[in-house]
Amino acid sequence: MLDNEKVLLTDVTGRDGFQMEDWVETEDKISIINEIIAAGVKRIEATSFVSPKAVPQLKDAKEVIKHLNRENVSIMTLVPNVKGAEFALESDVDEVNVVVSVSETHNRKNVNKTVDESIEGIVEINRLMKTGGKKVNVGLATTFGCPFEGLYDVDRVTEVIKKLTAQGLDSFMLADTTGMANPLQITSFVKGVKADFPDADFSLHLHNTRGMGLANVIAGYDAGIRNFDASLGGIGGCPFAPGATGNVCLEDVAHMLYQMNIPMDPDLNQLITASKRLERLLGYKLPGQVMKAGLSTDLHQA
Amino acid sequence: MLDNEKVLLTDVTGRDGFQMEDWVETEDKISIINEIIAAGVKRIEATSFVSPKAVPQLKDAKEVIKHLNRENVSIMTLVPNVKGAEFALESDVDEVNVVVSVSETHNRKNVNKTVDESIEGIVEINRLMKTGGKKVNVGLATTFGCPFEGLYDVDRVTEVIKKLTAQGLDSFMLADTTGMANPLQITSFVKGVKADFPDADFSLHLHNTRGMGLANVIAGYDAGIRNFDASLGGIGGCPFAPGATGNVCLEDVAHMLYQMNIPMDPDLNQLITASKRLERLLGYKLPGQVMKAGLSTDLHQA
Structure with a gap:
């Protein structure tokens, strides 16, 4: 079923996770992210250089970046615009993530722009980041469907990627923003875009909103994806599904890979x-399962 | 990836679910199971004819069976011994389930017998049930590993099945009793036993203890399984993992199949x-995700 190519796990606790929480103290953010780095995670979306008015939860972005232990890890921030990109350059992050929705309706609702307007902004950010020698990854929100428009064909995704590759962008996060994807769709979409854009890099940003998170990871892996976003304890949530779980859980994904003998970096x-400490910090029961059940291979006394 | 052969979903809410709860009123059990039947589920493990001392939660087994709407559905009960099988015959259930662990240690701890002693008991039950024209399914507990002995090779499973098929048993539930299985293992074990016993029927009884439940369903489906146990809301739990989730969630499995265009009977x-009503009845937040998030294909107002 599987070959044994190493998987890169990208932690998004600091951005997609903390963004959905009430205020988390800056020192706690720093300490949790540094613990994730110490566990061996090699790529971190640590925060977002977004307007503090829009996302007050991440208004301490500069401070967080400044105190991360940056050896052996690639630090990324989300940037919504050129101003954010300038902050990212000042903070000397390794990569930046930008976002455009595949769905016009979602993009309009999210940033009040058309998809083409968002792409123009991304091109401008890319130009700026290139001057600093920094990599730009494009998050394709609502890749697997939009809560307003419903499901659509992979052609909708291909069309947006085509406009971006034409502008020199070559790294894409296929984001299941509201947890709508199923394994069959993951297989077909991933194979589709990889065939159409063989020189581009693709990663998967999956949510466990409807319980299919790890099934989608496996479908993505089988279709050739080797880079997955995940958050510690599975924090993150979804504004359209109160009470539903968030991103796929970092340690649950890592545990599954470990049990399947698929190599990856972090120590399970x-x-x-770290996830148990995050749970104490946030003060509620996190969605992660392995933090409750232990490893499959943990033995009990008879 | 998939052919479109219909999946049979077997609901185990009444047995594996209610067994792990504090006392649920008999009339509530009946009403929930009847609601599951009304939703179109065609096969139900409704309760267990086990000693009321051992499992007081199911001491009302006869009463429950008596009040089920039994048109268009196969009603099963678990029976631990000949006495239970006699009760099952009296109640005129359609099938009975018996259990033996693949792991000697687990079997000893569970029923204080060796595996061979349990098999002798199963053979005796099978003889009795045949006189009544009833089908016997053998649940192979700890198929994918034992919390005391750890993981083992599929040969351990094959060995137990061989002893059972030699005695005329031909229907097996491969049970991931404590949620240890991973998709790679499901693929290899299912293919292994199906190749070795081409005339036997196999179903999967999966738990979501470590978040891999639906990933394991897909792996099982891809390996040829068309019959899956599941419980409403994902109730069930695991005595070795307090706070962990239980059986794979019936409506989450159904939702995934629905989104993948795999035919099945119940109305999602x-x-x-029904799951929301069960949640109100039990008074705590059930693990099911779709009951919180809605269908992937539900549209929101922009």
């Missing part, structure tokens, strides 16, 4: 320790 | 309605 037990 | 919306 250190991730679980 | 009726299942979700």
